[in-house]
Amino acid sequence: MPATDMDQVVTLCKNRGFIYQSAEIYGGFRSTYDYGPLGVQLLRNVKDAWWRSMVQLRDDVVGLDAAILGPPAVWKASGHLDTFTDPLVDCRSCKERWRADHLPEPDPKDAKVHCPNCGSTDLTDARAFNLMFKTHAGPVEDDSTVAYLRPETAQGMFINFKNVIQTTRKKPPFGIAQVGKSFRNEITPGNFVFRTREFEQMELEFFVPPPDSKQWFEYWVAERFAWYVGLGIPEAMLRIRPHEQEELSHYSAGTSDVEFMFPWGWGELEGIAQRTDFDLTAHAKASGESLDWFDQASGERYVPYVVEPAAGATRSMMAFIIAALDTDEVGGEQRTVLRIHPRLAPYKAAVLPLSKKDTLTPTAREVLGLLQPHVMCDYDETQSIGRRYRRQDEIGTPWCVTVDFETLEDRAVTVRDRDATTQVRVPIDGLVAHIMGNLAAY
Ligand code: ATP
Numbered sequence: 001m002p003a004t005d006m007d008q009v010v011t012l013c014k015n016r017g018f019i020y021q022s023a024e025i026y027g028g029f030r031s032t033y034d035y036g037p038l039g040v041q042l043l044r045n046v047k048d049a050w051w052r053s054m055v056q057l058r059d060d061v062v063g064l065d066a067a068i069l070g071p072p073a074v075w076k077a078s079g080h081l082d083t084f085t086d087p088l089v090d091c092r093s094c095k096e097r098w099r100a101d102h103l104p105e106p107d108p109k110d111a112k113v114h115c116p117n118c119g120s121t122d123l124t125d126a127r128a129f130n131l132m133f134k135t136h137a138g139p140v141e142d143d144s145t146v147a148y149l150r151p152e153t154a155q156g157m158f159i160n161f162k163n164v165i166q167t168t169r170k171k172p173p174f175g176i177a178q179v180g181k182s183f184r185n186e187i188t189p190g191n192f193v194f195r196t197r198e199f200e201q202m203e204l205e206f207f208v209p210p211p212d213s214k215q216w217f218e219y220w221v222a223e224r225f226a227w228y229v230g231l232g233i234p235e236a237m238l239r240i241r242p243h244e245q246e247e248l249s250h251y252s253a254g255t256s257d258v259e260f261m262f263p264w265g266w267g268e269l270e271g272i273a274q275r276t277d278f279d280l281t282a283h284a285k286a287s288g289e290s291l292d293w294f295d296q297a298s299g300e301r302y303v304p305y306v307v308e309p310a311a312g313a314t315r316s317m318m319a320f321i322i323a324a325l326d327t328d329e330v331g332g333e334q335r336t337v338l339r340i341h342p343r344l345a346p347y348k349a350a351v352l353p354l355s356k357k358d359t360l361t362p363t364a365r366e367v368l369g370l371l372q373p374h375v376m377c378d379y380d381e382t383q384s385i386g387r388r389y390r391r392q393d394e395i396g397t398p399w400c401v402t403v404d405f406e407t408l409e410d411r412a413v414t415v416r417d418r419d420a421t422t423q424v425r426v427p428i429d430g431l432v433a434h435i436m437g438n439l440a441a442y
Contacts, residue, residue, distance in 0.1 A: 002324070002326070003325035009325060016038055017039065018038045019033050031195075031197055033193055033196060038347075039317075041346035042346050045346070047179045049343055055177050060175060062175075062177070064157055066156025066180075068150050069147045071147060071148075074159060077286035077287070078283070079278075080132060085130050085131065086129050089103060094120065096115060098116070100126035131151055131185050131186065132183075132185065149182075149183040152310070154205055159283055172207045174207055175205060177204045178202075179201070179203075181199070182199060183198050192318060193317070199314045201312055203311070205275075205306050206306065208304055208305050208306070209302065210305045213305040214274070221272045224258055225238060231343065238258060238259065238260055239261075240256050240258060251279060254274045255272065256271075258271075258311075262322065263322065269311060269312065270309060272307070272310075273308045280304065280306070324338050330421055335390055337396075343439070347377055349377050349397065349401050349435055351379050351380075354385060361381075365379075367401060367428060375435060385402065393418055398417070398438070399416065401413050412426060412427045
């Protein structure tokens with residue numbers, strides 16, 4: 001049973017070192033989070049799994065890591081300076097700010113919209129609030145030094161389109177992938193790391209001949225849905241939701257979201273958008289550089305259309321935790337177990353000497369040393385073996401490797417499976433192959 005209680009998720013994340021409130025010792029910084037020893041590992045594994053599927057296993061996608069700071073010209077051309085806004089409403093009574101589209105419907109009793117916080121009807125008219133963080137590059141704070149923190153990674157791919165085709169000899173259909181931080185001055189952040197002001201995205205811009213755009217769009221919607229399922233999210237917790245016309249972003253001719261059943265209801269994990277030639281055309285016009293594609297074979301020249309699967313790394317990391325968090329009974333005792341896909345698990349193995357006795361330590365350390373070059377491992381020699389198994393279950397470690405007194409005789413260890421709790425005896429010499437074989441089976 002996946003988690004249905006967000007408090008349980010938030011508590012696990014904090015107590016086990018996945019996610020901490022940022023600047024907690026100063027009372028916390030609103031809706032900003034730090035990823036702890038396990039969180040950094042899980043987040044990295046989510047991003048690596050995405051990169052593996054989107055770049056490594058394909059020959060039609062290349063990677064990019066573009067700058068976070070950008071000049072206004074980029075954001076003017078992309079439309080973000082003018083249209084990347086949310087309608088903002090202030091409550092004059094309690095001073096809370098709301099997204100107009102998140103306010104409740106008018107109350108039938110008085111036909112007025114009420115502030116969800118204090119109930120007042122004294123609300124301002126909606127005004128456009130730009131979500132981009134503005135700063136200054138250099139010591140002078142005037143109009144000539146204005147810079148923006150990117151609100152999406154996508155523009156990095158568009159402004160490097162020419163560089164990439166010139167240096168890689170890729171031709172449509174092909175894609176540029178990027179993983180990195182984005183920043184949005186969200187009016188209503190919340191639901192833990194679902195909506196934060198600083199977050200990580202995993203985005204692909206896939207450039208295609210315009211007539212093939214719809215077909216590629218359908219391809220990517222199916223691919224991306226399958227990615228989450230392949231990493232262990234039950235299909236019943238996922239759905240595809242096509243956007244209504246009025247929801248579409250300023251650049252989109254059609255978008256479908258992959259949504260996840262969060263404890264509070266369906267929420268977006270990823271949007272797959274048909275960005276047409278909007279961005280390349282806009283940047284070509286504004287920069288004076290031609291950003292079209294010339295097909296030498298056919299002599300044809302065109303501006304490629306773009307299909308964009310845009311996912312949130314931090315948001316989907318939380319979804320993976322929610323889907324995996326489970327409780328069951330082992331040996332008459334309740335246990336909490338994070339049944340996270342082994343590819344995503346922060347530690348793949350934990351090496352546990354049965355006792356802290358000096359006699360076991362050298363062999364346990366030897367086993368740890370054998371595994372460490374291949375996979376992330378934990379090493380734990382405190383408390384009873386049962387307690388240590390529970391600790392590893394709770395953080396999702398798929399395999400516990402126990403070194404016991406027999407190990408000194410037979411040079412074999414016990415490998416315990418997190419989900420089935422079954423145990424097998426494996427020779428130390430074959431341990432790396434055993435763990436790697438287990439991992440590859442997923
Ligand atoms: P939303 O409708 O939830 O604001 P969006 O449609 O604006 O999201 P996109 O611009 O499509 O989001 O960004 C792609 C992905 O980036 C989203 O599906 C989400 O996973 C992630 N994302 C966007 N904004 C945030 C945020 N403030 N905090 C965490 N993740 C985010």
